[in-house]
Amino acid sequence: MLYILFGADDFSLQERLEELKRGWGDPELLAINTTLFEAQQLAPNQLINTCDTAPFLGQFRLVMVKGLLSHLEQSGAYRRPATQSDSAAEWQALVDYVPQMPPTTVLVLIDGKVSKDNPWLKRLAPKANVEEFPLLKGTKLQQWIHSRVAQLGGSISPRAVKLLTELCGENLRILANELEKLHLYARGQVIEEKDVRQITSYAREAGVFTMVDAIVEQRAHAAIKLLHQLLAEGVAPSYLLFMVTRQLRLMVQAKTLEAQRLPPGEAQAQLGLSPNYPVDKLLRQTARYPMPRLVEVYSKLLETDLAIKTGKWQDELALDLLIVEVCQKA
Numbered sequence: 001m002l003y004i005l006f007g008a009d010d011f012s013l014q015e016r017l018e019e020l021k022r023g024w025g026d027p028e029l030l031a032i033n034t035t036l037f038e039a040q041q042l043a044p045n046q047l048i049n050t051c052d053t054a055p056f057l058g059q060f061r062l063v064m065v066k067g068l069l070s071h072l073e074q075s076g077a078y079r080r081p082a083t084q085s086d087s088a089a090e091w092q093a094l095v096d097y098v099p100q101m102p103p104t105t106v107l108v109l110i111d112g113k114v115s116k117d118n119p120w121l122k123r124l125a126p127k128a129n130v131e132e133f134p135l136l137k138g139t140k141l142q143q144w145i146h147s148r149v150a151q152l153g154g155s156i157s158p159r160a161v162k163l164l165t166e167l168c169g170e171n172l173r174i175l176a177n178e179l180e181k182l183h184l185y186a187r188g189q190v191i192e193e194k195d196v197r198q199i200t201s202y203a204r205e206a207g208v209f210t211m212v213d214a215i216v217e218q219r220a221h222a223a224i225k226l227l228h229q230l231l232a233e234g235v236a237p238s239y240l241l242f243m244v245t246r247q248l249r250l251m252v253q254a255k256t257l258e259a260q261r262l263p264p265g266e267a268q269a270q271l272g273l274s275p276n277y278p279v280d281k282l283l284r285q286t287a288r289y290p291m292p293r294l295v296e297v298y299s300k301l302l303e304t305d306l307a308i309k310t311g312k313w314q315d316e317l318a319l320d321l322l323i324v325e326v327c328q329k330a
Contacts, residue, residue: 007133029058
């Protein structure tokens with residue numbers, strides 16, 4: 001049997017794999033008869049020889065390969081004539097071998113996002129059980145959340161679903177973890193928006209970023225209100241100061257790139273930021289400040305850190321004074 005499981009939704013893929021494993025006999029015996037390969041370190045004959053090996057005591061031998069389809073496509077192996085003794089011809093041997101594979105062997109190819117035009121996917125798909133796991137978005141993601149909560153034996157309101165997706169994004173692994181916590185917290189009641197704000201760790205993290213934005217955008221009233229809310233929730237003052245300092249450091253770096261008039265994508269790469277970071281907002285915030293003012297604010301951050309560590313000011317007072325200082329118009 002050949003299975004091809006691929007897609008950007010690694011969480012659903014892994015859950016499906018575990019579901020399939022439960023149908024392949026005793027878990028302990030299957031574990032003994034399981035071999036996992038990484039495509040980059042694998043030769044075709046090595047894979048075929050492993051698949052030819054009979055299982056020990058168990059019903060099936062499970063052979064898993066990670067990243068084979070994408071590795072072969074990126075290496076350009078399919079472009080070489082199959083008549084030559086090269087990697088394309090060698091891997092074509094796997095395609096020819098699959099129909100002859102022992103019935104006691106289960107070969108599973110696991111991959112991330114793979115092009116529908118991937119030549120190896122096209123060659124192997126007619127001989128395989130193929131399942132794709134794309135990222136869930138919009139309505140499908142909301143349906144997944146409702147279904148997940150129902151599996152736990154609970155229910156969740158639409159407003160809570162909306163807030164949860166805003167805070168956690170599309171990462172199903174994170175969402176599943178948060179839903180388990182929310183289900184336990186709700187104790188049989190409908191999970192509401194207030195429960196998400198109370199329990200979800202990402203809600204607190206989002207509050208920290210909102211506070212930082214309010215400070216650098218010179219919205220003093222909102223910044224101070226958020227500061228005291230986060231402190232009341234138990235967020236460490238040192239962490240809040242670190243996050244403000246991090247943002248100012250990024251703004252200083254962005255200011256040095258400003259004169260180069262780089263497009264946002266290139267500026268993002270130069271700053272070493274992840275693709276999900278809102279670089280447009282960072283550039284807008286930076287434009288509010290001339291470089292001398294950024295240096296002045298950065299110095300104030302160092303002064304605040306020293307005042308807290310030496311006991312000159314209490315944490316809360318030091319952060320209040322910092323916000324007042326930063327929010328002063330240049």
